[in-house]
Amino acid sequence: MRLVFLGGPGSGKGTQAKKLVEKFGLAHISTGDLLRKAIKEETKLGLTAKKYVDSGELVPDDVILGMIKEELTRERRGFIFDGFPRTLAQANGLEKILGEMSLDIDYVVNLQVADDLIIERLGARRLCKGCGFEYNLKTRPPQAGGKCDQCGGELFRRSDDNDEVIKNRLSVYREKTKPIEEFYRVRGKLVEIDGSLDFDEVFEAITKSVGVG
Numbered sequence: 528m529r530l531v532f533l534g535g536p537g538s539g540k541g542t543q544a545k546k547l548v549e550k551f552g553l554a555h556i557s558t559g560d561l562l563r564k565a566i567k568e569e570t571k572l573g574l575t576a577k578k579y580v581d582s583g584e585l586v587p588d589d590v591i592l593g594m595i596k597e598e599l600t601r602e603r604r605g606f607i608f609d610g611f612p613r614t615l616a617q618a619n620g621l622e623k624i625l626g627e628m629s630l631d632i633d634y635v636v637n638l639q640v641a642d643d644l645i646i647e648r649l650g651a652r653r654l655c656k657g658c659g660f661e662y663n664l665k666t667r668p669p670q671a672g673g674k675c676d677q678c679g680g681e682l683f684r685r686s687d688d689n690d691e692v693i694k695n696r697l698s699v700y701r702e703k704t705k706p707i708e709e710f711y712r713v714r715g716k717l718v719e720i721d722g723s724l725d726f727d728e729v730f731e732a733i734t735k736s737v738g739v740g
């Protein structure tokens with residue numbers, strides 16, 4: 528199974544992808560996670576990417592496509608792309624890379640969530656420093672007083688989850704990423720999911736629509 532998860536910031540792409548990956552033994556390829564790791568480790572890629580990620584702008588397409596090519600040489604079993612592609616140039620680039628490997632995307636899952644709910648969700652989002660598990664202080668709070676239920680790690684707020692950067696990420700999404708929906712719609716791959724529902728309902732809708740539920 529080869530999937531793309533499309534959807535604005537805070538649409539639930541990452542958490543849904545993680546569960547699907549766990550259940551079906553897929554690889555989770557999140558360009559956001561890869562970039563944050565590179566930034567933390569201060570690699571060359573990280574130093575290039577930092578200013579874009581901090582401001583909510585997109586990292587240049589050639590940098591992202593280079594990263595994806597490298598990931599795919601390592602990983603050929605089923606996978607979920609989370610947060611990639613984000614521009615038409617990336618979607619075209621991906622089609623070319625997969626074509627050269629005689630592979631194709633099966634479905635593109637588009638998680639739709641209204642802007643006001645996205646802003647609410649990102650304001651309440653907290654992540655574990657240790658294992659990366661994602662919480663929402665309102666809808667999915669940690670049980671043990673501010674620490675991670677999975678590993679006891681400290682929780683933190685992503686530095687780009689602040690009001691100003693969130694607004695920019697939403698407008699970048701509308702301008703640069705939305706057009707991808709049409710790219711995949713004409714290829715018959717786009718699956719629309721209401722991402723505003725509860726986590727379990729969204730998961731069920733996704734698994735049904737990609738033929739594994």
Ligand code: AMP
Binds near residue numbers: 558580586611613617
């Ligand atoms: P995410 O974790 O998917 O919300 O991504 C966080 C940030 O990483 C974005 O706001 C962008 O700055 C950068 N980023 C992640 N994926 C991509 C991509 N496919 N193309 C360009 N920039 C990206």
